[in-house]
Amino acid sequence: MDYPGNLIVVAAPSGAGKSSLVKALLELDSHVQPSISHTTRAPRGQERHGREYFFVSESEFDAMVRGNAFVEWAHVHGKRYGTSRKAIEERIAQGSDVILEIDFQGALQIRQAFANAVLVFILPPSREELRARLERRGEDASEVIEMRLRNAAVEMAQVSQFDFVIINELFERALFDLKAVVHAQRLKYTAQRRARANTFESLNIP
Numbered sequence: 633m634d635y636p637g638n639l640i641v642v643a644a645p646s647g648a649g650k651s652s653l654v655k656a657l658l659e660l661d662s663h664v665q666p667s668i669s670h671t672t673r674a675p676r677g678q679e680r681h682g683r684e685y686f687f688v689s690e691s692e693f694d695a696m697v698r699g700n701a702f703v704e705w706a707h708v709h710g711k712r713y714g715t716s717r718k719a720i721e722e723r724i725a726q727g728s729d730v731i732l733e734i735d736f737q738g739a740l741q742i743r744q745a746f747a748n749a750v751l752v753f754i755l756p757p758s759r760e761e762l763r764a765r766l767e768r769r770g771e772d773a774s775e776v777i778e779m780r781l782r783n784a785a786v787e788m789a790q791v792s793q794f795d796f797v798i799i800n801e802l803f804e805r806a807l808f809d810l811k812a813v814v815h816a817q818r819l820k821y822t823a824q825r826r827a828r829a830n831t832f833e834s835l836n837i838p
């Protein structure tokens with residue numbers, strides 16, 4: 633399928649900094665919209681239903697799976713997470729670039745469904761720093777942090793399947809790199825689509 637907007641998928645081990653980077657990108661670039669996922673995990677302190685996630689019960693999630701409402705979904709850290717068709721299709725059809733913060737299993741499913749999606753993997757500078765960030769964030773119980781660190785090794789083994797890898801050591805540097813990927817994706821696809829539309833004025837890049 634060919635849409636006017638681009639799909640940018642960002643995956644990373646828990647604590648690598650993807651939510652912080654995506655949030656900063658969204659504040660800087662009004663052409664990018666977030667995809668809001670559904671999850672069966674409980675909300676954290678500041679999280680709101682419909683903002684970070686749609687928080688749903690296991691049975692609500694089951695009903696969405698049965699109703700083919702998801703373009704991708706996966707089990708992650710013992711919970712289920714999914715991207716609804718609604719979360720992305722309307723927005724890319726309207727010409728927005730849509731950014732998905734999902735795990736590697738979901739990222740690979742998105743690539744199957746949308747061949748033009750770009751897949752970005754965010755790495756922490758080290759395992760010690762990953763642990764330190766999860767502890768400093770202070771949102772997860774220690775056994776949840778341990779599980780997330782164990783899963784990080786499995787997740788990081790998938791990095792070669794991604795188009796771009798960004799190491800989030802210095803935040804501003806990593807944000808610059810993420811902006812560069814979004815811009816490159818626009819140059820690659822938006823310009824091609826506009827050229828096909830065949831009007832000279834429409835070739836401006838946002």
Ligand SMILES: Nc1nc2c(ncn2[C@@H]2O[C@H](COP(=O)(O)OP(=O)(O)O)[C@@H](O)[C@H]2O)c(=O)[nH]1
Binds near residue numbers: 651715737738
């Ligand atoms: N497959 C898939 N993974 C998701 C989705 N939404 C979030 N995730 C991933 O689920 C994992 C856990 O997310 P979360 O509980 O918010 O923890 P955090 O990564 O530490 O902020 C992360 O790897 C997310 O990228 C989704 O819609 N689909």
Ligand SMILES: Nc1ncnc2c1ncn2[C@@H]1O[C@H](COP(=O)(O)OP(=O)(O)O)[C@@H](O)[C@H]1O
Binds near residue numbers: 646652765802803
């Ligand atoms: N480059 C960075 N340097 C230091 N701390 C960071 C950096 N990027 C993010 N953090 C912090 O690390 C913690 C985890 O970041 P977060 O964005 O929640 O990660 P994720 O969404 O990948 O789980 C947060 O407390 C965040 O403020």
